[in-house]
Amino acid sequence: MMGEHTVKSFDEDLEAVDKLIRDMGWLAADMVERATKAMVNTDLDAVNRVIKDDLDLDEMQRAVDDSAVTLIAKRQPMAQDLRAVVGAIRMASDLERIGDLAKNISKRVRAVGDVAASRDLAHGLQHMAQLARDQVNGVIDLYIARKADQLEALRDRDEEIDVAYTAVFRELLTYMMEDPRKITSCTHLLFCAKNLERIGDHVTNIAENAYYMITGHQLSAKRPKRDEFARGDNGN
Amino acid sequence: MMGEHTVKSFDEDLEAVDKLIRDMGWLAADMVERATKAMVNTDLDAVNRVIKDDLDLDEMQRAVDDSAVTLIAKRQPMAQDLRAVVGAIRMASDLERIGDLAKNISKRVRAVGDVAASRDLAHGLQHMAQLARDQVNGVIDLYIARKADQLEALRDRDEEIDVAYTAVFRELLTYMMEDPRKITSCTHLLFCAKNLERIGDHVTNIAENAYYMITGHQLSAKRPKRDEFARGDNGN
Numbered sequence: 385m386m387g388e389h390t391v392k393s394f395d396e397d398l399e400a401v402d403k404l405i406r407d408m409g410w411l412a413a414d415m416v417e418r419a420t421k422a423m424v425n426t427d428l429d430a431v432n433r434v435i436k437d438d439l440d441l442d443e444m445q446r447a448v449d450d451s452a453v454t455l456i457a458k459r460q461p462m463a464q465d466l467r468a469v470v471g472a473i474r475m476a477s478d479l480e481r482i483g484d485l486a487k488n489i490s491k492r493v494r495a496v497g498d499v500a501a502s503r504d505l506a507h508g509l510q511h512m513a514q515l516a517r518d519q520v521n522g523v524i525d526l527y528i529a530r531k532a533d534q535l536e537a538l539r540d541r542d543e544e545i546d547v548a549y550t551a552v553f554r555e556l557l558t559y560m561m562e563d564p565r566k567i568t569s570c571t572h573l574l575f576c577a578k579n580l581e582r583i584g585d586h587v588t589n590i591a592e593n594a595y596y597m598i599t600g601h602q603l604s605a606k607r608p609k610r611d612e613f614a615r616g617d618n619g620n
Numbered sequence: 621m622m623g624e625h626t627v628k629s630f631d632e633d634l635e636a637v638d639k640l641i642r643d644m645g646w647l648a649a650d651m652v653e654r655a656t657k658a659m660v661n662t663d664l665d666a667v668n669r670v671i672k673d674d675l676d677l678d679e680m681q682r683a684v685d686d687s688a689v690t691l692i693a694k695r696q697p698m699a700q701d702l703r704a705v706v707g708a709i710r711m712a713s714d715l716e717r718i719g720d721l722a723k724n725i726s727k728r729v730r731a732v733g734d735v736a737a738s739r740d741l742a743h744g745l746q747h748m749a750q751l752a753r754d755q756v757n758g759v760i761d762l763y764i765a766r767k768a769d770q771l772e773a774l775r776d777r778d779e780e781i782d783v784a785y786t787a788v789f790r791e792l793l794t795y796m797m798e799d800p801r802k803i804t805s806c807t808h809l810l811f812c813a814k815n816l817e818r819i820g821d822h823v824t825n826i827a828e829n830a831y832y833m834i835t836g837h838q839l840s841a842k843r844p845k846r847d848e849f850a851r852g853d854n855g856n
Binding site: 449456457462463466467473477567568571574575 | 699703
């Protein structure tokens with residue numbers, strides 16, 4: 385019953401959704417990097433641009449949702465096609481949250497002041513931001529190219545962000561202990577670092593979602609998460 | 621073409637999804653309360669129960685997703701019905717994240733030690749947890765009963781959690797400044813308080829989703845968010 389034309393149209397519709405997802409991914413990755421730079425440079429103009437970009441990202445998420453719902457209603461896809469559309473809705477949701485986290489970093493710039501400009505901290509935060517940006521771009525590229533086999537390796541690179549986060553976390557604790565006047569600024573920076581670490585978690589979600597969309601199978605269970613809890617036990 | 625029997629079956633299928641969502645809501649709300657009690661009482665047995673419950677909650681989310689996808693494939697719903705099914709997927713995702721946040725609180729119990737048992741802090745955290753639990757239960761009840769008119773009022777009560785969070789945040793900063801040896805414990809508590817505040821944000825998402833599902837309209841824009849940023853500006 386299903387003519388080639390109908391099938392092709394579904395693919396075209398899905399490609400339009402994919403294009404939106406890709407644009408969301410690019411914007412979200414860029415926001416992460418710019419928000420962190422704004423923090424390190426106490427750049428309030430850059431802050432405002434990230435906050436504005438977040439509105440665009442929200443708009444793009446609504447476009448994905450609307451397109452996906454229209455696509456389901458119009459094409460009534462089954463099995464793998466349906467999985468792809470539902471997966472796109474979930475990915476857009478993760479990308480929207482990544483944008484929220486970047487916006488949240490931006491909103492803390494004023495409260496942090498110039499503590500973030502300290503050489504070691506700036507290096508640690510920017511390293512985290514670059515890892516996060518590369519992970520976001522990477523996972524979206526692999527999804528768009530449907531390269532399921534590389535998604536697992538990418539997901540497991542989340543470990544790198546966790547390691548970088550733990551280093552920043554410990555450094556911030558040291559700063560606070562050395563100079564209690566820095567405690568307020570440093571707690572805001574702690575939340576920023578945590579946000580960058582959480583962006584890695586969203587990339588993990590996207591990788592798992594994309595893998596399921598492409599293959600119909602779940603990715604193998606992830607290695608146990610390393611984070612600041614373990615260090616808390618050691619009393620540092 | 622659509623007989624009464626077919627229509628009734630869709631409703632029955634959706635009711636089954638609703639029942640899963642309700643069970644998820646009850647479990648998630650309960651986990652939030654128990655995780656916070658475990659923190660205040662340094663109760664490691666309770667910690668393990670919350671961590672175990674989170675696995676059940678993840679399983680329930682997968683059941684919602686599977687049921688929703690099957691429902692779309694089988695019934696090929698249009699317009700409002702389709703909106704309801706997609707909305708259920710999103711709600712289950714928010715409830716799963718609420719469970720994750722409760723688990724995250726539990727995992728910090730060991731690192732925090734008995735600092736959380738301090739009378740003022742314990743009161744503040746338990747107050748936040750009760751508000752969060754009531755909000756989660758409340759939003760799910762209103763959704764199940766399809767009471768759209770009360771969802772907006774409930775969403776705006778998120779303000780109460782934000783106010784309680786700001787009080788706990790300030791108190792924690794004071795503790796850290798008074799006694800730098802408490803800094804590590806207090807930073808973990810800061811993340812716990814932040815998690816409770818974020819649970820309020822997920823309730824907001826659920827309320828907005830439920831409202832859209834029931835009415836087909838978006839809730840009016842939310843009041844600007846009050847949180848710890850504003851206070852950071854005041855240099856406290």
